[in-house]
Amino acid sequence: MSLAVDQWVEQIRAGDVRALSRAITAIENGEPEAEVILQQIFPHTGRAYRIGVTGAPGTGKSSLVDRLAAHYRRQGQPVGILAVDPTSPFTGGAILGDRIRMQGHASDPGTFIRSMATRGFLGGLARATTDAALVLDAAGKQVILIETVGVGQDEVEIARLADCTLVVLVPGLGDDIQNMKAGLMEIGDIFVLNKSDREGADRLEQQLRAMLELAPTRNSWRPAVVRTVATEDRGIAELAEAIARYRQHVEQTGRSRAMAIEHWKQRLLDLLQSRLLDRLVRNHLSAQTLTSLAEQVAERKKDPYTAVEEILAQAGLR
């Protein structure tokens, strides 16, 4: 395996599309090789700039990401796109979507697009996306665009992972700012008003700016607001400029090192947590014991806290 892995790592570093795809699949499925790969590529990471792009369905995130990718490609920067999607075993929607989108970049080996899905374990998607970004980073992608849908905890997690987070809004989606879920307001370093040729764009921008005035600044940065019409390629250069300004700001204020350390603290705790559980399950907790305890809890014969203490005591971990 070691020789095969060495070769695989080499292909990843060379940006080989099949090697990248296989590595990300291994990460999604939690295959043991994934960790060996990540360990080996790790020293070659840390150069990519990760841009998170999030917003409600229908805001045109995918078009925006595609246009932004094309912009960076014109500047000669290799680009990776990770589209984070809930698992879809029966529609295969993610894979189909990838194929359609890939066609737009088909002739360009400098762009790699991939949808991310997981088998639904808690926190799994954020973790897998972080690791996939490391793979693309090692492959020499200078910009990694991470597209997420929805307004859940995923977005907060992925904002934590990205170096810069774009929140995409559109006029007239029924959600004026008052309705907009507050979580989104707090993760945006840059707000993109897409489809800004639609009615209501001025009002939305005013509301947004008024709200941002009230918000405390993060890293002494007042979030930028940029108008785009992604389908017509309008505002994309301005958006890239705003991203560059934010990046420069964070680097100049010395915040980027502190952010990286904070990020890795969280990652280490996260890794530790799953390691500890893996070991406990492997060495001290049989499937029968777990099922039997779950049955007792389901029947209210035992509370879950007592059940967990029993498992820990049996493992000598009290």
Add this chain to the structure above:
Amino acid sequence: MSLAVDQWVEQIRAGDVRALSRAITAIENGEPEAEVILQQIFPHTGRAYRIGVTGAPGTGKSSLVDRLAAHYRRQGQPVGILAVDPTSPFTGGAILGDRIRMQGHASDPGTFIRSMATRGFLGGLARATTDAALVLDAAGKQVILIETVGVGQDEVEIARLADCTLVVLVPGLGDDIQNMKAGLMEIGDIFVLNKSDREGADRLEQQLRAMLELAPTRNSWRPAVVRTVATEDRGIAELAEAIARYRQHVEQTGRSRAMAIEHWKQRLLDLLQSRLLDRLVRNHLSAQTLTSLAEQVAERKKDPYTAVEEILAQAGLR
């Protein structure tokens, strides 16, 4: 403390609004009392029926939940509502929203409404919501409506927690079924076409039914489709009927016990995981060590996997 907790538990079981609120706040903040409370109320839980309600922003989930709550109240069933919301430190939107919504139920002590928020730890929202539902269950609420926004992993988690999951769609939100995130399709036991007096309702229903035809059934149940206009109270009784049919179906096929055991297996592993990490951090991992390792990882002097193995080795857990 013990006497105070005993009293608190008694007040919870009596449905005292302030006692319920304080308990849920303690859960959200991870206060030590929360666990004592949960342990004590646990034998008195297991009777409530938990209905998850999810869908994109602008689909009218809140109105639907309010009308459904009113429907169950008319049947004399005590109702709890948990509105799951991303944290909003600066807008206070959740709390304001609660106050406005509470007014509609102000004269009715049989309805309890609460927004859920967490301090942003991974998986924290799903866990806190599960525990809050236990508190409402112990308080004698027979129906618990759990409202979530977005289409992220949260929803999958909360679908796992609920006994029945409603997915809310509306015509003309720019998302026809093709655009709809596939994750939503798979968690719905019942699909609600809200605002179904709008143009495009027929087409949406056709698309949806066609898609559901292709999907594999879960628990040998073909998801129901119900049309509503929540703001005019139309279709609410039909929706409640579909929920009752699903409930009966699951109970008759003996699936409810298997689902409960599966749910508790996951919860036990989840609890175990955080217990293990807590203990490790408390006994074997100083803040300095963690920071220093995170610095080395951020500087690429060490990979995270090696760092984690070092921590485990130092703790004697290799």
